[in-house]
Amino acid sequence: KQEVTQIPAALSVPEGENLVLNCSFTDSAIYNLQWFRQDPGKGLTSLLLIQSSQREQTSGRLNASLDKSSGRSTLYIAASQPGDSATYLCAVRVSNAGGTSYGKLTFGQGTILTVHP
Amino acid sequence: SQTIHQWPATLVQPVGSPLSLECTVEGTSNPNLYWYRQAAGRGLQLLFYSVGIGQISSEVPQNLSASRPQDRQFILSSKKLLLSDSGFYLCAWKSRDVLNSPLHFGNGTRLTVT
Numbered sequence: 001k002q003e004v005t006q007i008p009a010a011l012s013v014p015e016g017e018n019l020v021l022n023c024s025f026t027d028s029a030i031y032n033l034q035w036f037r038q039d040p041g042k043g044l045t046s047l048l049l050i051q052s053s054q055r056e057q058t059s060g061r062l063n064a065s066l067d068k069s070s071g072r073s074t075l076y077i078a079a080s081q082p083g084d085s086a087t088y089l090c091a092v093r094v095s096n097a098g099g100t101s102y103g104k105l106t107f108g109q110g111t112i113l114t115v116h117p
Numbered sequence: 118s119q120t121i122h123q124w125p126a127t128l129v130q131p132v133g134s135p136l137s138l139e140c141t142v143e144g145t146s147n148p149n150l151y152w153y154r155q156a157a158g159r160g161l162q163l164l165f166y167s168v169g170i171g172q173i174s175s176e177v178p179q180n181l182s183a184s185r186p187q188d189r190q191f192i193l194s195s196k197k198l199l200l201s202d203s204g205f206y207l208c209a210w211k212s213r214d215v216l217n218s219p220l221h222f223g224n225g226t227r228l229t230v231t
Contacts, residue, residue: 031217032217034219034220036222041225041227042225043123043207043222043223043224043225044207044209044222045222046220046221046222049217049219051217089160089161091161091220102149102166102168103149103151103166103211103213103218103220104166104176105163105220107160107161108160109158109159109160110160
């Protein structure tokens, strides 16, 4: 059974710092990995999706890497801003040769990020 | 562009009362649809998913049921709510036609069972 772990559980940094959020998964047979952002009381916003054949994806100040063989992904946030404060979740889609995973994702517990001015 | 709507945003219901949460998707056709629950300190748990009208798969045994009466409509229901049904319910969709398409979430419904 796939398990996803995110470290740290919470992180507080001053504005302007570069930071790294970590995600690990137990079953390396994944189809893709997705990073989400969740603001308090809101739904999840998709940030980046990395396919299993890719090593990284970038969007603005965000960069996500994937090392499938070691079961790890990192989300790098450059020059953090108070508006980046949110919970960040990673989720993996398990690979299924028969194509019957139906896009189901297994989520980590999230990292609560606070960027203070 | 595609959008997903969930309502209501918040709901307070007594134990034993029925429940109906609705989710609709616009701007796409033939999506896969999902209901997740997020309980405090427990992360997101997949409850149901659907790959087509009338096709529902349950991931965990529970007091809830789901239905998909139309291609872009997904409903979560209960005949009698339990205290343990309290939580944040999220509807999501992904394209079935686009390889490696991301999952998109609605804004969620905060359900409190009293």
